[in-house]
Amino acid sequence: MRNASRIVTDSGSLDSRSARVIDVDHLPVLARGCAVMGAGGGGDSLIGVLMAREAILRHGPVPLVDLDDLPDDDLVMPCGLVGAPTVAIEKLESGEEGVRLAEEVQTLLGRPVAAIMPFEIGGSNGVIPLTWAARLGLPYVDADGMGRAFPLMPQMTMNLAGVSSSPCLLSDERLNTLVLRTGSVQWTERLLRSTVAAFGGAGVAALYLMDVKTARRATVRGSVSKALKIGSVIMRGDVDPVQAIVTELRAQELMRGKVVEVERATAGGFVRGTVLIEDQHDATRLLRLEIQNENLAALEDGQVRACVPDIITVLDAASGGVLVTERLRYGQRVSVIAFPVDPIWRTPEGLAVAGPGAFGYDFEHSEIGATDAGD
Amino acid sequence: MRNASRIVTDSGSLDSRSARVIDVDHLPVLARGCAVMGAGGGGDSLIGVLMAREAILRHGPVPLVDLDDLPDDDLVMPCGLVGAPTVAIEKLESGEEGVRLAEEVQTLLGRPVAAIMPFEIGGSNGVIPLTWAARLGLPYVDADGMGRAFPLMPQMTMNLAGVSSSPCLLSDERLNTLVLRTGSVQWTERLLRSTVAAFGGAGVAALYLMDVKTARRATVRGSVSKALKIGSVIMRGDVDPVQAIVTELRAQELMRGKVVEVERATAGGFVRGTVLIEDQHDATRLLRLEIQNENLAALEDGQVRACVPDIITVLDAASGGVLVTERLRYGQRVSVIAFPVDPIWRTPEGLAVAGPGAFGYDFEHSEIGATDAGD
Numbered sequence: 001m002r003n004a005s006r007i008v009t010d011s012g013s014l015d016s017r018s019a020r021v022i023d024v025d026h027l028p029v030l031a032r033g034c035a036v037m038g039a040g041g042g043g044d045s046l047i048g049v050l051m052a053r054e055a056i057l058r059h060g061p062v063p064l065v066d067l068d069d070l071p072d073d074d075l076v077m078p079c080g081l082v083g084a085p086t087v088a089i090e091k092l093e094s095g096e097e098g099v100r101l102a103e104e105v106q107t108l109l110g111r112p113v114a115a116i117m118p119f120e121i122g123g124s125n126g127v128i129p130l131t132w133a134a135r136l137g138l139p140y141v142d143a144d145g146m147g148r149a150f151p152l153m154p155q156m157t158m159n160l161a162g163v164s165s166s167p168c169l170l171s172d173e174r175l176n177t178l179v180l181r182t183g184s185v186q187w188t189e190r191l192l193r194s195t196v197a198a199f200g201g202a203g204v205a206a207l208y209l210m211d212v213k214t215a216r217r218a219t220v221r222g223s224v225s226k227a228l229k230i231g232s233v234i235m236r237g238d239v240d241p242v243q244a245i246v247t248e249l250r251a252q253e254l255m256r257g258k259v260v261e262v263e264r265a266t267a268g269g270f271v272r273g274t275v276l277i278e279d280q281h282d283a284t285r286l287l288r289l290e291i292q293n294e295n296l297a298a299l300e301d302g303q304v305r306a307c308v309p310d311i312i313t314v315l316d317a318a319s320g321g322v323l324v325t326e327r328l329r330y331g332q333r334v335s336v337i338a339f340p341v342d343p344i345w346r347t348p349e350g351l352a353v354a355g356p357g358a359f360g361y362d363f364e365h366s367e368i369g370a371t372d373a374g375d
Numbered sequence: 376m377r378n379a380s381r382i383v384t385d386s387g388s389l390d391s392r393s394a395r396v397i398d399v400d401h402l403p404v405l406a407r408g409c410a411v412m413g414a415g416g417g418g419d420s421l422i423g424v425l426m427a428r429e430a431i432l433r434h435g436p437v438p439l440v441d442l443d444d445l446p447d448d449d450l451v452m453p454c455g456l457v458g459a460p461t462v463a464i465e466k467l468e469s470g471e472e473g474v475r476l477a478e479e480v481q482t483l484l485g486r487p488v489a490a491i492m493p494f495e496i497g498g499s500n501g502v503i504p505l506t507w508a509a510r511l512g513l514p515y516v517d518a519d520g521m522g523r524a525f526p527l528m529p530q531m532t533m534n535l536a537g538v539s540s541s542p543c544l545l546s547d548e549r550l551n552t553l554v555l556r557t558g559s560v561q562w563t564e565r566l567l568r569s570t571v572a573a574f575g576g577a578g579v580a581a582l583y584l585m586d587v588k589t590a591r592r593a594t595v596r597g598s599v600s601k602a603l604k605i606g607s608v609i610m611r612g613d614v615d616p617v618q619a620i621v622t623e624l625r626a627q628e629l630m631r632g633k634v635v636e637v638e639r640a641t642a643g644g645f646v647r648g649t650v651l652i653e654d655q656h657d658a659t660r661l662l663r664l665e666i667q668n669e670n671l672a673a674l675e676d677g678q679v680r681a682c683v684p685d686i687i688t689v690l691d692a693a694s695g696g697v698l699v700t701e702r703l704r705y706g707q708r709v710s711v712i713a714f715p716v717d718p719i720w721r722t723p724e725g726l727a728v729a730g731p732g733a734f735g736y737d738f739e740h741s742e743i744g745a746t747d748a749g750d
Contacts, residue, residue: 176562179554187551191573198569 022130022140022224023061024053032234033227034126035322036245039311041294042123042149043081044324051095052127055134062130063139064224065115070139072213074114077105078145078158079132080125082170082192083202097171097204098132104169104177105209117141117215119156119208121223122149122294123324128204140224145208147220147342148311151293153189155354157344158208161218168192168207172199220342234320241320242335251339252368254298254305255287256280256317259332264291264325275314275328277336287336289314291325296359298336306338306368307361309345309354313337338368397505397515398436399428407609408602409501410697411620414686416669417498417524418456419699426470427502430509437505438514439599440490445516447588449489452480453520453533454507455500457545457567458577472546472579473507479544479552480584492516492590494531494583496598497524497669498699503579515599520583522595522717523686526668528564530729532719533583536593543567543582547574595717609695616695617710626714627743629673629680630662631655631692634707639666639700650689650703652711662711664689666700671734673711681713681743682736684720684729688712713743 022030031045038045056062067076079098102113116133118126121144133140145156153165165188168180178195182188188207196203210218230248238244246253257280264273272292279285287305290297295314297307306312314323317333328334344350346365352358355365397405406420413420431437442451454473477488491508493501496519508515520531528540540563543555553570557563563582571578585593605623613619621628632655639648647667654660662680665672670689672682681687689698692708703709719725721740727733730740 174562175556175558176566177556178566181550181552183550187549191551191553191570194569194573195566198566 020064021061022056022064024056026228027052027056027127027130029231029235030224030228031124031127031231032321033229033231034121034123035324036230036234036249036313036315037126037147037223037227037311038122038149038322038324039294039313040291040323040325041151042120042125042324045124045127048124048127048130052130052134055095055131059134059137062133064142065139066142067212067216067219067221070115070141070212072211074212075105075109075111076115076117076141076210076212076215077102077113077206078117078119078156078208078210079129079204079206080119081128081202082153082205083196083199095131095135097173098129098206099135100171100175100177101169101204101206102132102136102138104171104179105206108167108169108179109209113138115139115141115212117143117145117219118224119145119158119205120149121146121220121227125149126224126227141215141219142224143215143219143221144223145219147223147345148309149294150354153192153205153207154185155358156208157220157342158210158218159185159353160344160347160349161214163208163210163214163218165207167209168205170195170199170203170205172203174199220344238320242315242317242337245315245320246337249337249339251337252306254312254336254338255285255300256335257285257287257333259328259330259334260286262328262330264328271325273325277334280333289336290361292359293325295325295336297356297361297363298338304363304366307356307363307365308359309341309350309365310368311339311341313339340368395439396436397431397439399431401603402427402431402502402505404606404610405599405603406499406502406606407696408604408606409496409498410699411605411609411624411688411690412501412522412598412602412686413497413524413697413699414669414688415666415698415700416526417495417500417699420499420502423499423502423505427505427509430470430506434509434512437508439517440514441517442587442591442594442596445490445514445587447586449587450480450484450486451490451492451516451585451587451590452477452488452581453492453494453531453583453585454504454579454581455494456503456577457528457580458571458574470506470510472548473504473581474510475546475550475552476544476579476581477507477511477513479546479554480581483542483544483554484584488513490514490516490587492518492520492594493599494520494533494580495524496521496595496602500524501599501602516590516594517599518590518594518596519598520594522598522720523684524669525729528567528580528582529560530733531583532595532717533585533593534560534728535719535722535724536589538583538585538589538593540582542584543580545570545574545578545580547578595719617690617692617712620690620695621712624712624714626712627681629687629711629713630660630675631710632660632662632708634703634705634709635661637703637705639703646700648700652709655708664711665736667734668700670700672731672736672738673713679738679741682731682738682740683734684716684725684740685743686714686716688714715743
């Protein structure tokens with residue numbers, strides 16, 4: 001393992017702050033944290049755990065490295081699963097796809113991939129690339145391209161930082177491999193979607209290839225550590241795990257209550273819907289969640305209480321476990337929490353690609369808290 | 376022009392047998408011949424003429440070479456337009472796409488493309504790649520991968536000969552470029568179609584890259600010369616141009632008469648339909664044409680008179696000009712001719728990918744002539 005000498009290892013501990021190697025015991029912890037950061041999207045992280053577990057058992061633990069600890073010119077490969085998470089549950093990847101993408105990158109660019117980075121920390125994508133890091137014997141970068149989960153390829157910090165989305169590499173479990181070179185990230189998104197549909201609904205992708213020096217300014221730093229931290233709080237076994245998460249994240253609990261209405265439809269490759277939650281103490285209070293794969297906005301009495309790009313996550317009120325959008329059902333006892341996204345998404349450029357307007361809403365983004373929906 | 380020394384040039388003549396250079400004057404001749412070989416498909420060859428004309432006027436005539444006159448190890452790039460011909464009429468390519476594909480091939484394989492070959496002689500694709508040959512200063516191979524027009528990528532002689540369809544390169548006028556590597560030609564076909572749909576319905580492709588030695592056994596030889604020959608017969612100005620074509624091709628005139636019924640629908644990216652032609656002398660005789668982009672079968676009284684892979688083409692009875700499937704209309708005076716395809720398509724392997732069964736018909740292929748449809 002070429003960077004092993006620079007890594008302080010502490011493989012036995014579940015304490016996220018010192019976990020500089022990710023071993024099988026860290027996987028459930030990491031997965032729970034990634035689920036919280038997924039804003040209800042990003043797919044079921046259990047798949048990621050199963051894939052990464054097998055690879056780590058066979059190839060050994062994966063060093064977790066900070067970008068500051070890697071040489072400037074080392075090549076970082078941001079990667080993850082693309083397509084519908086609901087498909088990915090049934091169409092399991094072989095685990096070889098990411099290895100093939102790294103080989104293809106080396107052929108294309110004439111230099112080896114030095115580190116693997118999840119392009120999306122939220123949901124299963126914060127865990128799945130560990131599979132490939134383990135197989136390749138490469139470290140896992142403590143950063144990602146979203147700081148949460150978003151549905152589209154332009155919604156990555158690398159795009160905001162001016163890193164090209166080309167070449168974009170795609171693969172599936174049947175050994176099909178594609179290299180896309182496009183004139184814009186919008187064309188990358190379009191051609192990637194059509195290919196993933198032809199794959200059968202899911203595949204793996206690597207894009208925004210960059211050197212470490214660029215990655216330091218173009219990513220959300222420390223997001224893997226953050227997910228591990230959140231996960232360890234959930235697993236600590238507090239009496240009120242929701243409150244523990246709220247405290248840890250300095251989150252706002254928008255409402256605790258019961259799901260009283262779920263409207264959901266799958267169209268154009270996205271899950272869209274509305275969920276109503278009734279306050280547990282005051283049945284006249286209703287919180288409306290607007291969903292497009294992720295939880296995009298929470299409104300009460302026509303006022304926006306939280307919205308993209310900030311993170312809205314629905315937790316099981318008893319266990320603190322995350323309820324992803326496709327698992328919300330009538331009668332569930334839930335807590336809806338909201339917490340701030342990485343500040344890059346609150347810049348004008350960030351809001352342009354991932355603010356409410358980017359998802360078709362006509363209200364402005366506001367810091368978490370009450371504001372008029374009619375703005 | 377690297378192969379110029381091996382080419383006997385005779386640029387002034389319209390006589391196809393001696394035309395070893397293709398100049399602008401040859402283009403209308405070639406296009407008419409390609410249309411006849413297109414079996415009603417392959418797109419309007421006028422687009423090809425316009426594109427190739429501009430390139431040849433600017434860059435000079437294109438040498439036409441036989442594979443026997445090229446060195447064994449030279450790299451041949453089979454290429455052409457993919458997607459709906461009806462879209463290609465409105466979505467004109469920039470003319471640069473093929474040049475970009477050749478550059479990409481050189482990068483991928485580490486050696487330059489030595490000659491351009493149309494992967495399909497029928498319709499516009501017999502002419503369009505001349506545009507790229509002219510721009511690249513490369514010779515045009517006197518061969519193709521079909522000997523006619525077919526709708527699918529597996530329906531190429533290179534596939535029958537075991538040449539890999541990977542890498543397959545795709546591009547469009549917006550500078551998007553894709554490299555596909557797949558486990559099978561069926562996956563190449565599927566991913567190519569989805570990409571072309573995302574491009575907006577049309578793009579350019581290069582696949583089945585091979586050396587000259589392989590191309591000699593994996594292609595339909597002499598098909599460009601053959602198209603030039605057919606074209607020159609049409610343009611000779613005979614009183615009965617249909618009869619001249621029939622004589623030249625040793626074709627069978629299945630019926631001469633009037634189009635009395637046209638049923639046509641565009642579905643799944645294909646034009647499907649049925650056309651009825653009433654004999655000019657005997658109104659009780661009806662010929663039924665079955666269409667799927669190309670004319671696939673001609674039936675009379677329930678008997679198959681001709682069918683794929685043999686070539687069925689509808690000519691304007693007066694001019695001898697080809698009526699492609701999308702231009703057939705009620706009331707047209709037409710002649711339906713059929714002539715044998717290259718023998719490779721009559722082998723069991725050829726019939727498996729391009730015989731009646733491959734298009735969903737339950738009758739067996741028969742040599743041109745009458746047989747029971749119920750076989």
